[in-house]
Amino acid sequence: MKKIVKHLALLSLVISAVACNKKETPAETPAEVAPATEEVQAPTADAFTVELESNDQMQFNQTEIKVPVGKTISLTLKHTGKMAKEVMGHNFVLLNKGVDMAAFATKAAEAKDNGFVPAGSEADVLAKTDLIGGGESTTVEFTITEAGKYDFLCSFPGHYAMMKGVIIAE
Ligand SMILES: [Cu+2]
Structure with a gap:
């Protein structure tokens, strides 16, 4: 644009x-x-950083991540595999409290054109990354304002059964 x-x-x-x-x-x-330069988003200086890896075996390398409440969290999702995102795409979707993961994932599986995040689900989703394939990485920044446990998943069709975890904000 x-x-x-x-x-x-x-x-x-x-x-x-x-x-x-x-x-x-x-x-x-x-x-x-002058020619438009690519905009590179610099990470927030004092952000709490999290590195989460995903692979061709449909796994995250962490299923429990502790983060501080009220601080900017900069989460980088890496795909350490080689498979294309059309086949083994991964994302990170953090759900709000009380959202039914299975129901969300079922809706998400049909939202291919929106990176497998259903349109209109803004209230259910606290943070999400782009969908990436092997060798790629993507970063999202977010802040959790209320302590507690929050579910996360990869919403690529069929992945959440294996690719899910919990973020503990304290
Ligand atoms: Cu996945």
């Missing part, structure tokens, strides 16, 4: 340059619309 906006801005600048000021060479690129 940002790129489109920038292209439009460039286009309108070129058009206005041609229309209003014929002396200016349209080929010259104005400094303020």
Whole structure:
């Protein structure tokens, strides 16, 4: 979306340059619309970091993760396998208290176009990552404001039976 906006801005600048000021060479690129740089999201400086691994055997390497209440948590999910995300994709979905995991996973399995997170489930989901394949990693930041136990799962169809765990916020 940002790129489109920038292209439009460039286009309108070129058009206005041609229309209003014929002396200016349209080929010259104005400094303020220099090529868009990839936005890299820097992790929050004092975030509590968690590394969670997943693999081609449909497993997370941790099933219980302790985190502090009220602090920014930066969770990185790594896929240490080799299989493509269409076949062995993994994500990390953290459910709110009281959400039925089996019911959620059943709905999620049908939400392929939304990374296997059902549209309209915002109240059920505290945090989620993108779906990744072998060799990839992805990071999500979130904060838990209330102490307690929260279920997490991989919502790729059929995975939650093996790929689930609990986050203990204290
Ligand atoms: Cu998975």
